[in-house]
Amino acid sequence: MKKKQIESFEAGYRRLESIVQALDSSQHPLEEMLALYEEGIRISQYCEAELDKAELKVTQLQVLPPDES
């Protein structure tokens, strides 16, 4: 199975939720299940890593004085 790129923490988190839900809802073919599991583990590791390295990014917008805008 091809490894899909995880777009963002949020996307990963949502995918993880859906994987868990999918696994919970029915008996999957063994290979499919293991693939889902593997993906879930990979995503959870990704999300944890994102959390670990997260640092608030702050930028300031230059606002033109009201009378010039």
Add this chain to the structure above:
Amino acid sequence: MLGQVRLCYNSAMKMFTVEQLNGYIKEALEGSGVFEDLWVAGEISDFKRASAGHIYFTLKDQASSLRCVIWRQQAARLTWAPQPGDLAEAHGSITVYLGGGYYQLRVDQLLHGGLGRLWAQFMAIKERLEAEGLFAEERKRALPAWPRRIGVVTSESGAAWQDILNVLRQRNPLVEVILAHSAVQGDEAPAAIVAALNALNATGLCDVIIVARGGGSPQDLWAFNDEAVVRAVANSPTPVISGVGHDTDFTIIDYAADYRAPTPTAAAVAAVPDLVQISGRLEQLRGMLDEMVTRNLAGWRELVRREQRALAVHNPLRRMQEQRQQVDMLRQRAEASMANYLALQRQRLQVSIQQLRSLDVQHVLERGYALVYKGESQALVTSISQLVPPEAITLRLADGTAQASVTRTEPKEP
């Protein structure tokens, strides 16, 4: 709304005295708890300072008037000299003066200045915009659950900005914050706030915008009641969270914003999901993942076992084993019946031996019979023809022998 007061007529006269009725009214008004701890704005008139130090005046607007009293102790703390015509905001509770038969506001705080006028303006703007439908519930948008970028309109040097940064850093450092600095008080503030909000919206980058300012006096917060600011907030393409002042402060943008937070800190909290919680949920999901796969595998294993059991039934080896078992069983049964048979035979033999034993000579002797031997020999005499008197014989009884002599024989009559 008012407290429950039971009216009781004077029994003799079936009517109230004036004092009674006013007493009931006093009880009802003051006991209700409704007219306590309230602010009222109006213009001061009939201002009198009594010799005892109490101050009496009337607060009025165009349509109505309200008697007020400030007792001496509070009056001494007054930091300004109210003049008739001054706009003022009074704080206190309604009491009923029995002697005069009227109610009055017992004032414990009297604020001077344009506050009364400000309040009127506030109400006017609010009512006008409300009538336009700017604050309608259906205009409010849900805040994004997972904002990536948060726009903030506030002063770069204000405490509010630091509060917001602190909360975001702690709560969700995954987001990006874009500050659009703006003056948040003074005459230039309203236009600056509008410009900052518009600039943030123009970037198209923000998922949600916080408009914030720390606590201050009503005048300090006034820019957030400005009509242009309120309209800009109401019409912002990006959802807006207002976080102006302290918990108890209300500004008009609070009504126009998609979400009103009581403080800048609360606004930041409302803006982003809590990563600590999410991290916990992640851990939980990870656990569920393991658990489900384990369960799933167990399900498969159980299926395989069931098939194995089904297969085993048809296993030829097992068949042979079964047959061998049957042979064993038959053999055991045969052996058992053989043993039974032998035991039975043995029992019968015992009976025969018993019977034989009863035929034993000794037993016969014990019943009184005797054996006869010739002389002292072992030759048993079984017929008198063997005896010729006088013949010596030996008699054997059960408990010994006796020597005897035969004197006469007599054959039995045939």
